[in-house]
Amino acid sequence: MSLELKSSHRSFGGWTKHYLHSSKILNNDIRFAIYLPPQTSDGQKVPVLYWLSGLTCTDENFIQKSGVQRLASELGIAVVAPDTSPRGKDIPDQDSYDLGQGAGFYVNATEHPWSQHYRMYDYVLNELPTLIEETFPVNDIRSISGHSMGGHGALVLALRNPNRYRSVSAFSPICNPVSAPWGQKAFNAYLGPDMPDWAQYDASLLMLHTEHQIPALVDQGMADEFLEHQLKPETLKSAANASNYPLTLNYREGYDHSYFFIASFMDDHIKFHANYLNAL
Amino acid sequence: MSLELKSSHRSFGGWTKHYLHSSKILNNDIRFAIYLPPQTSDGQKVPVLYWLSGLTCTDENFIQKSGVQRLASELGIAVVAPDTSPRGKDIPDQDSYDLGQGAGFYVNATEHPWSQHYRMYDYVLNELPTLIEETFPVNDIRSISGHSMGGHGALVLALRNPNRYRSVSAFSPICNPVSAPWGQKAFNAYLGPDMPDWAQYDASLLMLHTEHQIPALVDQGMADEFLEHQLKPETLKSAANASNYPLTLNYREGYDHSYFFIASFMDDHIKFHANYLNAL
Numbered sequence: 261m262s263l264e265l266k267s268s269h270r271s272f273g274g275w276t277k278h279y280l281h282s283s284k285i286l287n288n289d290i291r292f293a294i295y296l297p298p299q300t301s302d303g304q305k306v307p308v309l310y311w312l313s314g315l316t317c318t319d320e321n322f323i324q325k326s327g328v329q330r331l332a333s334e335l336g337i338a339v340v341a342p343d344t345s346p347r348g349k350d351i352p353d354q355d356s357y358d359l360g361q362g363a364g365f366y367v368n369a370t371e372h373p374w375s376q377h378y379r380m381y382d383y384v385l386n387e388l389p390t391l392i393e394e395t396f397p398v399n400d401i402r403s404i405s406g407h408s409m410g411g412h413g414a415l416v417l418a419l420r421n422p423n424r425y426r427s428v429s430a431f432s433p434i435c436n437p438v439s440a441p442w443g444q445k446a447f448n449a450y451l452g453p454d455m456p457d458w459a460q461y462d463a464s465l466l467m468l469h470t471e472h473q474i475p476a477l478v479d480q481g482m483a484d485e486f487l488e489h490q491l492k493p494e495t496l497k498s499a500a501n502a503s504n505y506p507l508t509l510n511y512r513e514g515y516d517h518s519y520f521f522i523a524s525f526m527d528d529h530i531k532f533h534a535n536y537l538n539a540l
Numbered sequence: 541m542s543l544e545l546k547s548s549h550r551s552f553g554g555w556t557k558h559y560l561h562s563s564k565i566l567n568n569d570i571r572f573a574i575y576l577p578p579q580t581s582d583g584q585k586v587p588v589l590y591w592l593s594g595l596t597c598t599d600e601n602f603i604q605k606s607g608v609q610r611l612a613s614e615l616g617i618a619v620v621a622p623d624t625s626p627r628g629k630d631i632p633d634q635d636s637y638d639l640g641q642g643a644g645f646y647v648n649a650t651e652h653p654w655s656q657h658y659r660m661y662d663y664v665l666n667e668l669p670t671l672i673e674e675t676f677p678v679n680d681i682r683s684i685s686g687h688s689m690g691g692h693g694a695l696v697l698a699l700r701n702p703n704r705y706r707s708v709s710a711f712s713p714i715c716n717p718v719s720a721p722w723g724q725k726a727f728n729a730y731l732g733p734d735m736p737d738w739a740q741y742d743a744s745l746l747m748l749h750t751e752h753q754i755p756a757l758v759d760q761g762m763a764d765e766f767l768e769h770q771l772k773p774e775t776l777k778s779a780a781n782a783s784n785y786p787l788t789l790n791y792r793e794g795y796d797h798s799y800f801f802i803a804s805f806m807d808d809h810i811k812f813h814a815n816y817l818n819a820l
Binding site: 276 | 550551552556605761798
């Protein structure tokens with residue numbers, strides 16, 4: 261697999277790097293960011309926290325604005341943040357922020373014209389970690405987190421593949437996309453109009469029927485403009501209550517949907533994952 | 541003085557806000573960011589750290605990328621970060637990143653066409669703190685810091701006005717602009733060709749002859765592409781040695797000129813300033 265280093269910055273004793281690589285699953289190049297903590301310079305293999313970003317984001321937003329490197333450096337955790345979709349002139353797109361490039365929704369699209377490239381579910385689940393674990397000084401102990409559309413992606417990937425991740429967290433996730441405008445628009449385009457096909461990508465529906473439960477943490481700002489119509493954390497909480505799922509849901513007064521919210525509670529999420537990532 | 545709130549985000553228990561206001565000194569509007577820590581919600585008046593950004597930056601880069609809010613929240617320090625120049629269609633500009641809008645160099649320009657608006661020295665020294673102290677729950681205890689062009693600005697303002705600030709720090713400052721291409725280009729345009737007029741804006745020259753010395757901390761990355769030709773920290777160190785100035789200069793192996801460097805050592809700078817800001 262070709263792998264092209266696009267930038268490299270020393271960062272909290274480790275390295276923040278951006279790569280471009282050719283993805284077989286996506287039939288296209290895609291970028292990702294990786295933070296390698298200082299422990300990896302001694303040849304130590306560290307666990308990995310995967311981060312999935314929200315609508316319009318690239319591999320840069322989280323890595324520049326969240327402050328994740330500080331505690332990841334201290335606790336010896338690598339962080340991997342892929343772009344939110346393949347990009348380029350050959351990739352189908354639409355003139356809207358919530359469909360097409362920058363809005364992959366972490367599904368495997370089945371519909372024309374999306375199905376050839378929009379397969380972020382398989383990419384994040386399989387191809388990306390295989391590449392990361394073959395290339396960098398990391399082990400195969402993984403957790404996953406994300407924001408908004410990426411919070412949805414993190415929850416769906418973890419709920420469907422609990423043996424692949426030790427823990428899952430999310431900021432302001434789209435908890436019940438089958439009943440939210442963002443989710444309905446994306447699923448209709450990528451998956452077609454059959455709603456039964458949508459359920460495999462809905463965290464609240466999945467949480468009702470998981471076989472193996474891994475710990476989940478969700479933070480939600482109460483001044484988030486998308487809270488009521490798009491995010492619906494109360495639906496996720498109801499599902500967790502019904503299935504006795506170990507979900508901690510924190511509502512944060514006054515916080516909005518921005519990276520200022522994410523940065524404010526990043527340490528809590530890193531510490532949460534560290535409990536499970538470092539327990540071999 | 542008119543003051544228009546442009547954005548407001550809850551952030552580490554406090555608030556990150558951006559304002560636009562009409563500046564008399566600059567004859568134009570200018571934006572600034574302010575972080576108000578949670579202590580101010582109880583009516584407590586806190587000290588202020590001023591931050592001056594580098595070439596091409598606005599009031600946003602530092603406030604989004606440095607992670608300053610975390611410790612500022614914990615230690616009860618407000619942070620104010622103005623834009624690097626006035627901006628707009630009526631403001632003289634040039635088609636280059638190192639002169640004109642985004643490149644005010646924290647001087648009072650004397651030359652046409654710059655002199656009517658490019659007076660960032662007086663703005664940062666007088667008008668901005670007056671506005672901040674009249675408007676927000678802060679006291680008149682100030683320190684100052686900055687990056688690159690802004691590190692130059694912070695050092696010059698502190699060295700010339702040691703009674704206005706308790707401490708000064710800088711990341712990768714332009715330490716001897718009279719002998720560096722960036723400084724020579726800017727000073728020639730803003731101040732004219734007479735080099736004696738330039739000395740009042742050169743930290744290395746000023747450090748030789750200060751009457752009252754306040755503590756200074758400088759961090760410099762050793763992989764910084766601008767180190768040798770533009771920044772010249774060794775000249776500042778020589779001046780400090782000659783005048784017995786309390787300067788701590790740290791060289792950091794592998795770090796470059798980016799905000800990844802600033803974020804990595806932000807906590808050190810906040811703690812340094814906190815020693816002096818909180819000592820009434």
